[in-house]
Amino acid sequence: MKFYNRFIRTFQDLPDHTTLLVHSLSGCLLHCYGCHNYDEIIANTPRQYKTKEDLYNYLEKSGFLFDAVMFSGGEFLIDKIEDITVLLEQVQSIFNGKIIVTTCGIYNTKIKHLIEKELVDGIHIDMKLPYHVLDPKEDQKIFQDIMGIKASHQLIENLLESIDTVIQHNSPLDQVRTVKYPILADTFFDEIRDYIEQRKSYFQSDVPYYLNQFQYV
Template sequence: MITRLGLIKTSLIDYPGKVAAVLFTAGCNFYCPYCHNPELVSGPVPEDFLSMEDILRFLEKRRPVLGGVVITGGEPLLHPDIGVLTGAIRDLGLEIKIDTNGSFPAKLEQLRPDFVAMDIKTSFSNYSRVLPSGTAAEQIVRKIRESLKILIGNGIPHQLRTTIVPGIVAEEDFDMIIPEVRGADSYLLSGYRNQRTLDSSWAEVDPYPAEVLEGIAEKLRLAGVPAQIRTN
C-alpha cells in the first residue's frame, strides 16, 4: 500500500505544457543498475515522505496554480491502491501524468491517465539487464508490448523515454526498438548521468558522447517517430 509519498511542490518540466506537482512512490519491480533514485527501488520509505492525507491537503491548496500532478517512482503502478490516489487527485479537478516502466498494462488501462511517460529500457531481447535476478524477462516484455498497444491504439497522450546507458542500450538496439514503437506520439532520449547510481560500480561508466544520442534521435525521426533529446 501507499503509505507515504515524496513531493516536489512545483515543476515546469515533468508534465509537458503544465505546471505540476510531482509525487514519488517507493518500490520498483525493476532493477536498473544505473537508477538515479536508488532509495526508491528497495528498502524503507524515505523519512521525508509525507502521508497521503498531507499530500492531498497540499494539492487542494495549490490547485488554482497547478495544471496537473505527476506520479512517478519507483514504479507507481506497482501499488494495488494507486487508484485511490488517482481518484482523489481527479476529484480535485487536476489532470494526472503517470511515469511507468510499462509492466502493468491492466492497471494502465484501468486508470487511463491524462498523460503517460513510459520507459523503453533497451531492446526487448535485452530486458534481463534491468530486471532482478530470477525475473522472467519474457513475461515482462509481453506486458510492455500490451502497454504500448494501449497507449498507441487507444489514443492516450504519451511519451516514450529511453536513458541511453552504455552496457544497457546501444544505437543498434533501436533497429529492434523502432518496429515496436511505430505510431508513438513522441520519444524522449536522455543522456546517462553517473553521479548517483543504484549499483555503485555504474558510477564508473562514462556516458555516450552527444553525437550518439543525436544519431539515435535521427534514426527515430526517419522512421516517423518524433524524437527529442533531453537537455536539462
C-alpha cells in the same frame, strides 16, 4: 499509500506544463542501471513520508500553482488497483489539472483500468530495451544488467502489450521514452525507435517518442 516527503515542482517532465511530481514509496520490481531513485526511495525507504491525506491537503491549498500532477516512483502501479483508483478519484475531485502516471509497463491490466475509467490524462511509459527482439533465455544478462530482473516470456508480453496500450490511447499527454544507457550499442536504440514507429503507424497514433540521454549522478 506513502509518498516521498517532498512534492517537487517541475517544468521539464511534462512539456508546456507546470507539474507537481509525486514519488510513491511503495517500491519497484526493477533495479535499473543508474537509477537515480533506487537508493533513496527503494533500497532505503525514508522514515519520514507524506500520506495521501497530505497530498489532498496540499492540492486543496496549492493546486492552483500547477496544471498537472505526475505520479512516479519507484513504480506507482505496484500498489493495489483499488487503492490507486481511490487515490486518483479523490485527486480528480479536488484538482482541475491533468493527471499523469509514469510506469515501466509491467502492470498492463492496471494501465488499461486507469484508461478505461478515465482516471488519467496521460501515461509516460519507459521502453528500456527492444523487448521484441530479445529472448528471455539467451539475453538474460542484458535484462539483468539494464533492468535488474530475471526476464520471462510473460514479462516481455506484458511490457509489449503496455506499449501498445499507451500508443492506442494516443493522448497528447502520453509518452513512450527510452534512456540511452551508455553500456548498450546504438543498435539497441535503433531497434526500439523503429518498433515504436511501426506500432504508431499500425494504430495511426501520434504519441511522441523520446530518447533521453543518460544522466550520471
